[in-house]
Amino acid sequence: MRGILLSGGMDSIALAYWHRPEVAITIDYGQKAAATELSVAVEVARTLGMIHETIAIDCSALGSGDMAGSEPLASAPATEWWPFRNQLLLTLAGMRAVAIGVSELMTGSVASDGCHADGRQAFYTEIDVLMAGQEGGVRVSAPAIGMTTVDLVRTSGIPREILAWSHSCHTGILACGDCRGCRKHFEVMGQLYGNAY
Numbered sequence: 001m002r003g004i005l006l007s008g009g010m011d012s013i014a015l016a017y018w019h020r021p022e023v024a025i026t027i028d029y030g031q032k033a034a035a036t037e038l039s040v041a042v043e044v045a046r047t048l049g050m051i052h053e054t055i056a057i058d059c060s061a062l063g064s065g066d067m068a069g070s071e072p073l074a075s076a077p078a079t080e081w082w083p084f085r086n087q088l089l090l091t092l093a094g095m096r097a098v099a100i101g102v103s104e105l106m107t108g109s110v111a112s113d114g115c116h117a118d119g120r121q122a123f124y125t126e127i128d129v130l131m132a133g134q135e136g137g138v139r140v141s142a143p144a145i146g147m148t149t150v151d152l153v154r155t156s157g158i159p160r161e162i163l164a165w166s167h168s169c170h171t172g173i174l175a176c177g178d179c180r181g182c183r184k185h186f187e188v189m190g191q192l193y194g195n196a197y
Contacts, residue, residue: 001021001022001023001024001103001129002019002021002102002106003024003093003104003106004016004023004025004106004107004108005026005027005089005093005105005107005108006026006041006045006052007026007108007137008026008036008038008039008040008165009037009092009166009167010153010184011047011108011109011144011152012108012150013040013044013108014158014163015106015108015144015152015156015158016044016048016050016108017048017157017162018155018156019106019143020048020052021096021106022050023050023052023053024045024052025093025096025097025102025105026042026051026054026055027092028054028055029060029088029089030057030060031060031067031170032066032068032069032170032171032173033067033171033172034137035173036169036174040166040167043165044162044165046187047162051100055096059182062082063082063083064076064083065078065079065080066170066179067085067170068082077117078180079179080179080180081116082095083144084116086107086116086118088142091129094136097138103138104141104142104165105131105138105139106145107140107142108152109124109144110148111148112149112184113145113149120145124140124141127140128187136188150192153188154192156172160192160193163189167183168181168184169181170182
């Protein structure tokens with residue numbers, strides 16, 4: 001059985017629509033946008049007929065930057081960087097995956113995520129080997145890692161009305177319009193739909 005880390009953002013929603021895994025896992029790890037991300041993920045999973053699993057664990061004290069509502073650490077490559085975030089999310093999702101029989105976890109990372117070390121193909125190659133070598137043998141993949149978000153959306157064929165549910169803001173439950181996530185959302189929708197957006 002295949003699963004996806006479904007954050008409620010554009011990339012994970014488009015990937016879910018494209019690949020249609022059986023299970024979606026959403027993690028509330030204490031990020032500022034968790035409530036909206038979760039509500040979007042629930043609706044997307046329901047619409048696509050996927051089993052939806054939620055994991056809630058408050059790691060906010062370990063966060064950094066926009067997603068944690070704090071100043072970025074000195075080592076942050078971007079304002080939304082959260083140390084070891086993708087490793088944390090894959091570890092938590094992998095723990096649940098083993099329990100429910102999911103053998104592959106997909107993530108919606110795209111080419112622009114390469115500004116973080118844990119958004120690059122090298123990271124996914126290494127964590128795939130690490131997790132596959134442990135009990136449960138969960139594999140990790142990032143099918144869109146070489147694509148832009150625009151390419152992913154077009155390839156997925158996701159309808160505009162479902163993509164519009166996505167929540168990209170890093171700072172809270174309502175779009176701030178100014179963070180990197182909001183700016184990306186507006187740019188991508190503009191490239192896809194022009195002034196009609």
